[in-house]
Amino acid sequence: MSAVSADVSESAPAPAAPATRRKRRGVRRGDGLWPWAFVLPLLAGVLVFYIWPILQTAFYSFTTWGVFGGFKWSGLDNYSRLFTDPQLYRSLLNTVIYTAVVLLGVPIAAWLASLLNTPGLRFAQFYRVLFFLPYVAMPAAVALVWRMIFNGDYGILNWALSLFGIPGPSWVNTPGFALAAVSVVGLWSSLGFSMIVLGAGLKNIPPELYEAAELDGASRFRQFRSITLPLLAPSVFFVVVVTTIASFQLFDLLYALLGNHNAVLPKTMSLVYYFYNAGFVENDKGFAAAIAMVIFVLIGLVTLLQFRLQRRWAGNA
Amino acid sequence: MPRARRRQSHALIHLVLGVGGLIMAFPFLWQIVMSLSTNAEVQSVTPTFWPAHLQWQNYAAVFQRLPFLSQLWTSVLITVIRTLAQIVLCTLAGYAFARMRFRGRAVLLGLVLSILLVPSQAYLISQYQIVQGLGWLNTLAGIVAPGLFSAYGTFLMRTAFLNLPAELEEAARIDGSGPLRTFWSVLLPVVRPSISVLAISAVLWSWNELLWPLVVSTRATQMPLSAALATLAGDVTVNYPVLMAASLLAMAPILILFILLQRRVIDGLASSGLK
Numbered sequence: 001m002s003a004v005s006a007d008v009s010e011s012a013p014a015p016a017a018p019a020t021r022r023k024r025r026g027v028r029r030g031d032g033l034w035p036w037a038f039v040l041p042l043l044a045g046v047l048v049f050y051i052w053p054i055l056q057t058a059f060y061s062f063t064t065w066g067v068f069g070g071f072k073w074s075g076l077d078n079y080s081r082l083f084t085d086p087q088l089y090r091s092l093l094n095t096v097i098y099t100a101v102v103l104l105g106v107p108i109a110a111w112l113a114s115l116l117n118t119p120g121l122r123f124a125q126f127y128r129v130l131f132f133l134p135y136v137a138m139p140a141a142v143a144l145v146w147r148m149i150f151n152g153d154y155g156i157l158n159w160a161l162s163l164f165g166i167p168g169p170s171w172v173n174t175p176g177f178a179l180a181a182v183s184v185v186g187l188w189s190s191l192g193f194s195m196i197v198l199g200a201g202l203k204n205i206p207p208e209l210y211e212a213a214e215l216d217g218a219s220r221f222r223q224f225r226s227i228t229l230p231l232l233a234p235s236v237f238f239v240v241v242v243t244t245i246a247s248f249q250l251f252d253l254l255y256a257l258l259g260n261h262n263a264v265l266p267k268t269m270s271l272v273y274y275f276y277n278a279g280f281v282e283n284d285k286g287f288a289a290a291i292a293m294v295i296f297v298l299i300g301l302v303t304l305l306q307f308r309l310q311r312r313w314a315g316n317a
Numbered sequence: 318m319p320r321a322r323r324r325q326s327h328a329l330i331h332l333v334l335g336v337g338g339l340i341m342a343f344p345f346l347w348q349i350v351m352s353l354s355t356n357a358e359v360q361s362v363t364p365t366f367w368p369a370h371l372q373w374q375n376y377a378a379v380f381q382r383l384p385f386l387s388q389l390w391t392s393v394l395i396t397v398i399r400t401l402a403q404i405v406l407c408t409l410a411g412y413a414f415a416r417m418r419f420r421g422r423a424v425l426l427g428l429v430l431s432i433l434l435v436p437s438q439a440y441l442i443s444q445y446q447i448v449q450g451l452g453w454l455n456t457l458a459g460i461v462a463p464g465l466f467s468a469y470g471t472f473l474m475r476t477a478f479l480n481l482p483a484e485l486e487e488a489a490r491i492d493g494s495g496p497l498r499t500f501w502s503v504l505l506p507v508v509r510p511s512i513s514v515l516a517i518s519a520v521l522w523s524w525n526e527l528l529w530p531l532v533v534s535t536r537a538t539q540m541p542l543s544a545a546l547a548t549l550a551g552d553v554t555v556n557y558p559v560l561m562a563a564s565l566l567a568m569a570p571i572l573i574l575f576i577l578l579q580r581r582v583i584d585g586l587a588s589s590g591l592k
Contacts, residue, residue: 031417034496038413042406043425045466050432053443060442112337115330123331129579130338133345136575136582138525140547141564145348147550148359148557156347156364188341196587249436252527252547259550272528275438280532285442292438299436 060289071286078290088291090267091274094179098270099247101183102190106239109194110232116195117202128199132192143185143256147172150181150257172258175267182254182268186247194239201235202228234310241306248299251276271295352376352561359557375562382556383545383563384538392524392541392567395461400519402465404512411474412500416486426475432468441532448533459533460541464523470515477511478504514585517578521586524571542567 064074082088112131116124134142149157152170161168171181205227213223250270258265260281269277275295279288351359353372358365379385413419414426444463453459481504489499530544537545546564549555575582
């Protein structure tokens with residue numbers, strides 16, 4: 001029974017007018033209760049663990065929490081406190097700097113991807129795996145290794161610098177250098193991802209275009225500007241957006257690289273660390289909820305921009 | 318084009334990619350070296366590029382001095398449970414959202430997908446409250462619960478089912494098979510590639526994730542490896558080579574899995590853009 005009604009609208013493009021009307025007013029019964037059996041387990045979890053918490057967190061951002069639990073409505077207090085807290089701007093700036101450094105990896109990745117795309121290159125898959133390795137490795141674990149590499153007294157980086165007569169700082173314990181260290185590790189861990197996505201984008205450019213351009217006497221640079229750049233733009237855009245959103249959520253690397261008692265943290269922390277610190281170290285849940293809302297809005301803006309522009313390139317990315 | 322010139326340009330490319338690849342792999346290689354050194358060798362000002370004697374007992378010490386085994390077990394359990402749950406729940410829901418008709422479908426789908434726009438901080442505090450209220454802090458259930466449900470997985474599976482030709486289902490219906498049969502024996506086998514993408518990203522995310530387990534588990538024996546290693550970061554009492562061995566062992570399962578399934582993992586993650 002249900003199968004018949006579904007068939008009517010789903011496939012055969014039957015006489016248009018009556019079919020649409022039937023679709024409008026629930027004459028066709030759909031698939032009965034089956035869809036609910038399929039959807040409900042997920043839906044229940046999503047409502048309980050995501051939708052409700054998002055609404056509740058938004059509400060919490062207007063409340064103040066007592067030391068021993070319990071909270072009361074406090075209007076915009078958290079927000080006014082937040083926007084006058086220098087730590088917010090410091091964390092935002094740190095996050096932006098980190099994101100910018102990680103994004104420096106995109107042109108490098110594009111260059112490496114074009115080298116990897118060389119026809120007939122041997123070991124290409126081996127290189128791919130090598131560059132992708134940091135992307136899949138546990139951030140908390142690799143950060144411990146980098147911590148040793150960056151160690152001020154016996155780290156191998158400072159030893160290498162000393163060969164050139166440069167005295168290296170105690171990287172993870174010096175403001176500025178600590179953020180630089182975190183950013184470099186972030187760049188290292190996301191480079192492979194950008195390289196693979198851009199490589200796929202390069203592969204999708206038909207080689208005939210270059211052949212035609214060659215026949216027309218277009219220079220290498222001209223080919224790059226008029227063929228590669230416009231046709232690769234959707235992939236570049238995708239990589240930039242995904243990397244920006246991921247970088248804005250910097251936490252794991254920072255936490256594990258610096259350690260949670262590092263004196264350098266106030267000057268180095270990211271937005272998400274600021275959130276974590278307020279909510280789970282200082283137990284200031286209402287304030288942390290306000291920080292979460294700010295992060296939400298910032299990331300929402302980036303995502304909206306992505307949707308807008310992606311529609312323009314639909315099917316290309 | 319003369320062959321020699323081509324070989325020469327390839328040599329240059331190999332040089333660039335080789336040096337780049339070495340930089341990428343260096344931390345892992347250096348980690349292996351440190352994990353087999355003595356504490357004194359690791360802390361010598363001139364690096365010990367190869368330990369005088371390979372200290373294999375550092376790996377034994379990981380299991381003796383740290384609650385590594387129970388943490389490993391926690392990591393394995395949360396990864397397996399969350400991945401299986403995501404596959405089952407997202408495939409079912411994705412199928413219904415793509416192929417079945419029911420009241421409120423568009424609204425409910427929009428509700429689920431809206432989570433994709435929201436960073437995890439926007440629900441973390443409240444999730445913590447819920448887990449705390451259930452008395453699940455420092456339990457496996459607490460770490461696992463929110464991650465059983467995935468909006469991204471639902472999106473992925475819905476797209477997979479949407480792309481199937483309608484004839485598949487019709488043929489099954491004409492043969493007289495019900496929705497469950499059709500789903501199980503006709504459609505499920507066809508969307509297997511998407512299920513594997515979902516599984517890969519779920520495993521990777523679940524194994525590596527830090528913030529949530531850090532928040533809901535405070536007891537060392539109840540933590541997964543990611544949280545356990547991160548809390549050891551500032552701890553000066555730990556022996557460095559043992560710490561290196563522990564972090565290597567913590568990464569190893571994923572790295573081995575990655576090397577075995579390399580093409581699938583790379584393609585799957587690159588297309589989704591999610592860890």
